Amino acid sequence: MKRLRRYGPGAAVAAVPLGLALAGPLLVGEPSARGASFTVGGGHWLGTDFVGRDVVQQVLLGGRPVVLVALAATALAYLVALPLGLISALTHRRWLEEVLMRPLDVLLAVPSLLMILLVAAAFPPGAAGLALLVAFVSIPDAARIVRAAAAEAASRPAVEALRMQGESWWRLAVGYVGRSILRTLAADAGIRLTGVLYLVATAAFLGIGVAPDAADWAVMVDRNRTGLLIQPWAVVVPALLIVALTMGSNLLVDAAMEKHTPPPKGRRPGSRP
Amino acid sequence: MNENPVIATVSGLTVEVDGRALVDRVSLRIRPGTVTALVGASGSGKTTTGLALLGEYPAGARVTGEVDVRGARIGYVPQHPAAVLNPARRTGSLLRDMARRQVRDLPRSRRRDAARQRVTEALADAQLTGSEEVLDRYPHQLSGGQQQRVVLAQALLLGARVIVADEPTTGQDALTKRRVVGQLAAVAARGIAVLLLSHDLDVVRELADEVLVMRGGRVVEQGPVHRVLDAPTHPWTKELLAEPRTLPYADPELTGAELLTVGGLTARHRTGGSRVTVLSVDRLTLRSGECLAVVGRSGSGKTTLARCLAGLHRDHTGTVLLEGKALPRSLRDRSREQLAAVQYVFQDARAAFDEHRPVLDQVARTAVRLHGTGHREATAEARQVLTDLGLDEILARRLPGRLSGGELQRAALARALLARPRVLVCDEITSGLDPVTRRSLLDLLAVLMRRPNGPSVVLITHDLDTAAPATRVAVLDGGQVVEEGPRERILTAPQHPFTAALLGASRGRGAAARP
Numbered sequence: 001m002k003r004l005r006r007y008g009p010g011a012a013v014a015a016v017p018l019g020l021a022l023a024g025p026l027l028v029g030e031p032s033a034r035g036a037s038f039t040v041g042g043g044h045w046l047g048t049d050f051v052g053r054d055v056v057q058q059v060l061l062g063g064r065p066v067v068l069v070a071l072a073a074t075a076l077a078y079l080v081a082l083p084l085g086l087i088s089a090l091t092h093r094r095w096l097e098e099v100l101m102r103p104l105d106v107l108l109a110v111p112s113l114l115m116i117l118l119v120a121a122a123f124p125p126g127a128a129g130l131a132l133l134v135a136f137v138s139i140p141d142a143a144r145i146v147r148a149a150a151a152e153a154a155s156r157p158a159v160e161a162l163r164m165q166g167e168s169w170w171r172l173a174v175g176y177v178g179r180s181i182l183r184t185l186a187a188d189a190g191i192r193l194t195g196v197l198y199l200v201a202t203a204a205f206l207g208i209g210v211a212p213d214a215a216d217w218a219v220m221v222d223r224n225r226t227g228l229l230i231q232p233w234a235v236v237v238p239a240l241l242i243v244a245l246t247m248g249s250n251l252l253v254d255a256a257m258e259k260h261t262p263p264p265k266g267r268r269p270g271s272r273p
Numbered sequence: 274m275n276e277n278p279v280i281a282t283v284s285g286l287t288v289e290v291d292g293r294a295l296v297d298r299v300s301l302r303i304r305p306g307t308v309t310a311l312v313g314a315s316g317s318g319k320t321t322t323g324l325a326l327l328g329e330y331p332a333g334a335r336v337t338g339e340v341d342v343r344g345a346r347i348g349y350v351p352q353h354p355a356a357v358l359n360p361a362r363r364t365g366s367l368l369r370d371m372a373r374r375q376v377r378d379l380p381r382s383r384r385r386d387a388a389r390q391r392v393t394e395a396l397a398d399a400q401l402t403g404s405e406e407v408l409d410r411y412p413h414q415l416s417g418g419q420q421q422r423v424v425l426a427q428a429l430l431l432g433a434r435v436i437v438a439d440e441p442t443t444g445q446d447a448l449t450k451r452r453v454v455g456q457l458a459a460v461a462a463r464g465i466a467v468l469l470l471s472h473d474l475d476v477v478r479e480l481a482d483e484v485l486v487m488r489g490g491r492v493v494e495q496g497p498v499h500r501v502l503d504a505p506t507h508p509w510t511k512e513l514l515a516e517p518r519t520l521p522y523a524d525p526e527l528t529g530a531e532l533l534t535v536g537g538l539t540a541r542h543r544t545g546g547s548r549v550t551v552l553s554v555d556r557l558t559l560r561s562g563e564c565l566a567v568v569g570r571s572g573s574g575k576t577t578l579a580r581c582l583a584g585l586h587r588d589h590t591g592t593v594l595l596e597g598k599a600l601p602r603s604l605r606d607r608s609r610e611q612l613a614a615v616q617y618v619f620q621d622a623r624a625a626f627d628e629h630r631p632v633l634d635q636v637a638r639t640a641v642r643l644h645g646t647g648h649r650e651a652t653a654e655a656r657q658v659l660t661d662l663g664l665d666e667i668l669a670r671r672l673p674g675r676l677s678g679g680e681l682q683r684a685a686l687a688r689a690l691l692a693r694p695r696v697l698v699c700d701e702i703t704s705g706l707d708p709v710t711r712r713s714l715l716d717l718l719a720v721l722m723r724r725p726n727g728p729s730v731v732l733i734t735h736d737l738d739t740a741a742p743a744t745r746v747a748v749l750d751g752g753q754v755v756e757e758g759p760r761e762r763i764l765t766a767p768q769h770p771f772t773a774a775l776l777g778a779s780r781g782r783g784a785a786a787r788p
Contacts, residue, residue, distance in 0.1 A: 092587070092603075157625040160585055163604055165688070166612045166642035176627050 006255045014248025017241040021063030028060040038227035038234070046233040049224050051213060055234045061215035062238060066204065067245070069131045070197045074189060076135035077142050077196075084139075085146025086173045089154050101147065104140040112137035113202060120208040130209030134199050138192060145188045149181040156180075183256075190253025194246050201242055217242055280305050280345055280466050281326060281435055286338035288321050288490075290331055295321045297490040298338070303435055303466045308457065310469040310477040310498070312513065313487035314707035315678055319470040322487075323437040324349070326468065345435055348428020352440040354420040358412035364423050365408030368392045371430050391430060398463065399426035400456040417571070418449050422456065435466045442473050443705055446570040446735040447778035454479055472707035474514060478502055486510045512709055517738040521760075522719040522730065527562035528744065531596075532729055533582065533615075533696050534558045538591035540577050548588070552577045552752040559696065564722060564730040566743035566760070568775070571735060574752040576620075579700045579733045583617035595695070613643040616689035616728075620701040622681035626673035632684045633659065633669040639691035651691075658687045662717060679710035683717070690721065690728075697721075697728040703739055715739065737764070737779045748772045 034052040046055035088097040115137050204210045204218035217238035224234035281303040288296040296318040303309050311319040325340050327347050372388035401422045442450045461467050485495040494507040505511045540552040552574035559565045569575045580586035584604030593600045601607050619625035637655035640646040659669045662683045703711040721727050734740050747757040756769040767773045
């Protein structure tokens with residue numbers, strides 16, 4: 001019951017876009033015939049888009065690329081950041097830490113969207129390429145968070161006690177340090193996912209990694225802007241879905257973080273009847 | 274004394290968390306200018322009672338009873354004063370901010386000087402010497418004792434009429450203890466009431482007027498200090514007051530050949546960009562079957578010495594020989610046999626356990642890693658050693674967070690013993706424990722040493738009572754061994770002035786060194 005109250009709102013908000021993204025393509029059925037551009041009604045619940053396609057169908061199809069690319073990019077970023085951060089936090093060799101972390105600082109100095117635009121201009125990427133690119137620009141942040149959290153855990157006597165027991169590096173790094181920083185990482189992954197979603201949607205809006213008429217929420221927002229005043233649904237619905245996904249994942253992270261903040265203080269004596 | 278008006282009363286205070294009473298029907302009265310001491314083992318409800326005066330209770334607590342402080346301000350000096358000082362601000366600016374709020378009604382031109390004046394007075398009252406330098410420093414640049422006095426100065430500056438001092442002398446060496454006693458006595462002499470929470474009976478004897486002995490949240494005995502401490506009626510008070518161990522830890526018959534030899538050791542610490550030499554030891558030996566106590570004040574380099582032996586401090590030159598063979602400097606380079614031969618028990622047992630795994634599993638890993646025992650046999654062995662040390666299986670299957678400090682320190686001993694070590698390095702393993710727990714842990718250590726194939730022990734301590742039963746004592750000051758020899762000689766006829774000063778401070782608080 002407590003759990004439901006804590007995670008309920010976040011889950012409810014995130015479930016709609018996530019469900020649509022994952023199950024949408026299965027529900028879409030045969031593509032219907034194209035009609036006139038930017039019409040409302042006429043058998044189309046949400047009207048038609050800029051080339052006369054059914055907006056409902058486009059919404060059902062358009063979530064998967066955004067969500068998959070964002071999830072893949074976040075996962076990839078952590079796949080690289082975790083070992084980097086853990087190694088540099090646990091090593092006693094200064095030079096190794098420098099070699100691992102210094103190049104990331106350079107990368108950190110370049111604005112991530114600019115980086116994506118630059119690389120995309122030289123090598124136009126597909127969906128997988130976009131995921132790689134977004135993951136790449138997210139690595140420095142993630143690696144720094146991992147390293148900072150792990151360095152704190154690695155300085156505890158428990159790590160030295162494990163070393164006295166002759167434990168392997170793997171047990172130290174993953175079994176203890178990794179386990180200790182899990183909460184911090186979960187919170188960071190949630191925020192990172194939001195950031196990545198923003199990058200992916202922005203990139204798609206700017207036409208990177210997607211075809212100009214692709215079924216993609218971000219592309220829909222861009223292409224259908226011209227008809228916003230005649231047929232708002234083709235812009236409003238995909239935009240709202242992206243907002244809901246971001247908000248929902250943020251709420252879930254907040255709920256998970258709340259778990260360990262202490263409950264309110266006890267009462268003062270005398271204040272009770 | 275009793276004609277003094279009462280400044281704060283607690284009556285029938287009960288604090289329950291999850292149906293368990295932390296404090297059970299406690300009543301006490303506090304009078305200005307007197308020191309009231311709450312004495313008891315850790316977990317006896319002292320801190321909960323002390324914080325109740327401030328209106329603070331543990332999260333989710335159910336509170337009944339009455340706490341009446343008549344609007345008086347209460348100051349709190351916690352055991353770890355660094356936790357309540359803002360690390361990003363200099364001491365002076367912290368204190369002046371507080372003072373500035375009190376001089377608001379003065380004309381603007383006079384406020385600054387008045388605030389300064391108040392800060393200076395508060396610092397003098399808290400006996401903070403060299404206060405000009407202290408004002409310019411950040412909290413982390415102050416010693417533990419200075420931090421404590423800064424917190425005390427804050428409380429005095431805010432006009433506290435009652436000071437709650439939580440374990441002010443725990444983990445402090447004899448000389449620092451004397452200073453803390455002096456400073457609290459000075460506070461009481463100014464007419465401020467002091468509530469002293471402590472398990473250090475020497476300090477209580479010297480400072481307190483009234484004593485309440487607590488156990489399991491209840492007050493089991495109370496009265497004037499001399500009545501309670503000199504003629505205790507409750508068995509628990511008697512146990513608390515029992516003399517520290519004087520029987521030697523090691524059996525003198527069993528002393529054998531040289532086991533561990535330290536030669537030409539120089540250890541450095543990195544501070545900022547530079548490396549500072551913190552320890553240099555020409556020669557120090559440990560024979561098999563003996564217990565070598567290394568005594569010194571905090572910062573004397575005794576922990577660094579222990580860490581060099583165990584391979585935890587790698588920035589050193591010189592040799593550490595185990596039975597004539599050099600031990601690698603870093604434990605990463607030590608073989609399994611070498612790791613098993615020299616084991617280390619940490620000061621803070623709670624921090625030395627992984628909070629996510631049951632104690633039994635963690636203890637068993639020693640046998641798995643260092644002796645290649647299978648998981649099942651290792652667990653059985655761990656269970657047996659833990660039971661042997663007084664931790665039954667129900668306790669051992671718990672997470673570390675649900676064990677007391679004394680229980681965890683036993684588990685830490687078990688974890689080291691499973692390696693079947695030749696040398697056991699114990700770093701301040703009894704500091705922070707109450708006298709009863711401390712004595713039982715040290716008795717246990719003696720039992721372990723006297724067993725066949727039992728370990729030899731290097732006992733790092735700041736407490737002379739703990740060091741007294743050792744075979745030999747080495748005294749460390751400023752990173753040098755200033756004196757070393759058999760305990761009888763060091764404790765009765767100290768040669769070095771520093772040793773004499775340590776002994777003097779210890780005798781001064783009533784606990785004569787017992788050779």
